[in-house]
Amino acid sequence: MPQGKPVAVPQDGLTTRQRRNRPLLMLHTGEMKGKSTAAFGLALRAWNQGWPIGVFQFVKSAKWKVGEENAFKALGRLHDETGEGAPVEWHKMGEGWSWSRKQGTEEDHAAAALEGWREIARRLAAEQHGLYVLDEFTYPMHWGWVDVEEVVATLRDRPGHQHVVITGRHAPQALIDAADLVVAMTKVKHPMDAGQKGQRGIEW
Numbered sequence: 001m002p003q004g005k006p007v008a009v010p011q012d013g014l015t016t017r018q019r020r021n022r023p024l025l026m027l028h029t030g031e032m033k034g035k036s037t038a039a040f041g042l043a044l045r046a047w048n049q050g051w052p053i054g055v056f057q058f059v060k061s062a063k064w065k066v067g068e069e070n071a072f073k074a075l076g077r078l079h080d081e082t083g084e085g086a087p088v089e090w091h092k093m094g095e096g097w098s099w100s101r102k103q104g105t106e107e108d109h110a111a112a113a114l115e116g117w118r119e120i121a122r123r124l125a126a127e128q129h130g131l132y133v134l135d136e137f138t139y140p141m142h143w144g145w146v147d148v149e150e151v152v153a154t155l156r157d158r159p160g161h162q163h164v165v166i167t168g169r170h171a172p173q174a175l176i177d178a179a180d181l182v183v184a185m186t187k188v189k190h191p192m193d194a195g196q197k198g199q200r201g202i203e204w
Contacts, residue, residue, distance in 0.1 A: 051130025138168030
């Protein structure tokens with residue numbers, strides 16, 4: 001979209017302002033790293049606009065401390081102390097990382113993921129946040145732990161002005177079809193191709 005201008009104007013009866021400010025469902029998927037990083041960059045912009053932020057991580061271990069979590073919690077404290085920006089909530093909704101689930105059964109993880117989604121649905125109904133970051137949420141849908149059609153219907157019918165961004169590989173087609181913005185991260189080159197492991201400040 002050159003210079004940020006739309007290539008076509010739909011005949012939907014909306015004014016330019018209404019169309020420009022409508023809430024978006026965004027999806028960051030694909031095989032390459034950067035999906036969550038892009039979502040958290042979006043959340044920084046939302047915080048600056050004063051939109052309450054809700055981050056919900058689905059499959060990262062509760063013991064895994066990521067840099068973005070510490071940064072956003074600091075921004076939340078700044079808001080509490082000065083009123084600048086917006087409130088921030090960060091929740092770990094899953095029971096372990098996708099390839100190293102060491103505690104609990106698959107049924108336990110599925111139940112935890114489903115209850116996490118139920119909590120998000122309750123918050124959407126209450127219009128609790130301006131931006132929801134559903135990090136790695138494609139995995140519970142891909143594994144059949146959360147019903148895709150229910151998710152799509154809930155997100156499609158969400159009230160008010162609530163933006164949602166979902167990250168993760170293996171995005172279901174129904175979610176791709178429902179989203180307003182879809183990005184597929186494609187790998188061209190990665191340090192791991194040359195045997196280099198993830199490093200502090202880049203991967204976490």
